[in-house]
Amino acid sequence: MKTLEESVVTTMDGSESELFQFLPYMLQDVWELGTSSEAVIGLVRKHARDHANLSILDLGCGKGAASVKLAKELQCTCLGIDGVGAFIDEAARKAKEFGVENLCQFIADDIRVRIKVLPKFDIIILGALGPVFGDYDATLTTLSKCLNQDGMIIIDDAYIEDKSDYTDSSIRKRSEILQQIKVAGMRLVDEKIMEEGEIKAADDYLFENLEKRCRELIEKYPGKRKLFEDYIAGQREENDVLETKVICSTILIRKNRGFIER
Numbered sequence: 001m002k003t004l005e006e007s008v009v010t011t012m013d014g015s016e017s018e019l020f021q022f023l024p025y026m027l028q029d030v031w032e033l034g035t036s037s038e039a040v041i042g043l044v045r046k047h048a049r050d051h052a053n054l055s056i057l058d059l060g061c062g063k064g065a066a067s068v069k070l071a072k073e074l075q076c077t078c079l080g081i082d083g084v085g086a087f088i089d090e091a092a093r094k095a096k097e098f099g100v101e102n103l104c105q106f107i108a109d110d111i112r113v114r115i116k117v118l119p120k121f122d123i124i125i126l127g128a129l130g131p132v133f134g135d136y137d138a139t140l141t142t143l144s145k146c147l148n149q150d151g152m153i154i155i156d157d158a159y160i161e162d163k164s165d166y167t168d169s170s171i172r173k174r175s176e177i178l179q180q181i182k183v184a185g186m187r188l189v190d191e192k193i194m195e196e197g198e199i200k201a202a203d204d205y206l207f208e209n210l211e212k213r214c215r216e217l218i219e220k221y222p223g224k225r226k227l228f229e230d231y232i233a234g235q236r237e238e239n240d241v242l243e244t245k246v247i248c249s250t251i252l253i254r255k256n257r258g259f260i261e262r
Contacts, residue, residue, distance in 0.1 A: 004110045008083045011060060011129045013238045014231055018224075022217060024086035029209035031094065033062035033087075035127030035156040036202075037069045039192040039250040043154055044070065044123060047190060047252060051076055057121040057146060059111045060129040064091025064104065067125075071100035079121075080106045081114055118146045127156040130170070136180035141262050144184070144255065152189070153253040158246040166245045174247070185259045190252040199248055203239040210235060 002010065005020040012023060019026075027033065048054055054076035058067045061080030068091065071078050082088055085108040095104040107114070112132065124143050126132075133139040143153055160166055160173045172180075181188055214228040221228075242248055 001112070004083050007110070007112070007132060011132060013234060015234070016227055016230075018227060019231060020084075022228075023084055025217065026210055026213045028213065030206055031063050031090075032065040033128070033206075035062075035066050035125070036192075036194065036198075036250060037066045039156070039194070040066050040125060040127070040154055041070060041073055042192060043190060043250065043252045044074065044076075044152075047152060048123065054122045055079075056123045056125065057081075057118065058125045058127070059115070059143075060127060060132065061087075061091060061106065061125075062127070063087045064094055064106055066127060067091070067104050067106075068094045068098050068100060071095070071103040072098045075103065078104045079118075080104065081109050081111050082106075083108070083110055115142060115146060120146055120148050120151070122148055122151045123154065124151070125154045125156075127154075130157075136172075136177050137184045140181065140184035140186055140253065144186075144259070144261055147255070149255060149259065151255070153186075154250060155253065156250045158242060158248045160246055164245070168241070168246075171241075171246055181253060185262075186253050186255050188251055189254050192250045194248040194250075196243065199243050203243060207235055207239060 003017065005017040009017050009019050051074035054074065056067065056070060056076055056078045058078055058080040061067055061082045064080050067078035067080040070076055080091055088106045088108040091106040095101045124147055126139070131139070133142045140153065147153060158171055159177055160168065160171055162173050162175050178188060211232050214232050218225050218228050
């Protein structure tokens, strides 16, 4: 198993674990990291009832944007877990700023370890983390142990359209995802696909701030120039993929009736 540092950097589309210590500085200007809070809130509003009594688990919560906004709008309770302590500190500050500190709890921990001892929740969010728990079958099997029978799993991810000629070993085709969801004993209930303009606007905002902070780090640590320049180049390539070659979406998954945990 990858170390926590390696796992976190991978979810941030990096390849060098040395970047872990610099992530808080690099991303200090951005609150919402990857997951579309609006898409998540829209799916919860549409498919869940009795919002104020919902218990939500936000895995890899980053700086807590989804949890804080959910708690603010729906008055539900949220537990956010992330491997970057500085992100958790910022999430707690945001919860207080939005007046929902009594509804939100944030913990710095390795979600791959913590998931084994958590209770059950009504909704589990896995936002833009990639295969941190494995493929969809493995991921859903792991998460199901912390999900109420009638609960929902919301995953922010990208996939390749079946008719596309584009290939990437780290990104699955839609049909593969649907098959793995079925094998896990679950079903896709709804999907919010991001518009191309939405994706580009979010990518541009993140990249502009990220590049600025990486340039500052190069000035401060000239011996690590290649580390930061490689990350900038990787982000530029990643944005091109997200904007032109794949479908970015937020999907909602439920257990099938008669679901049996493995």
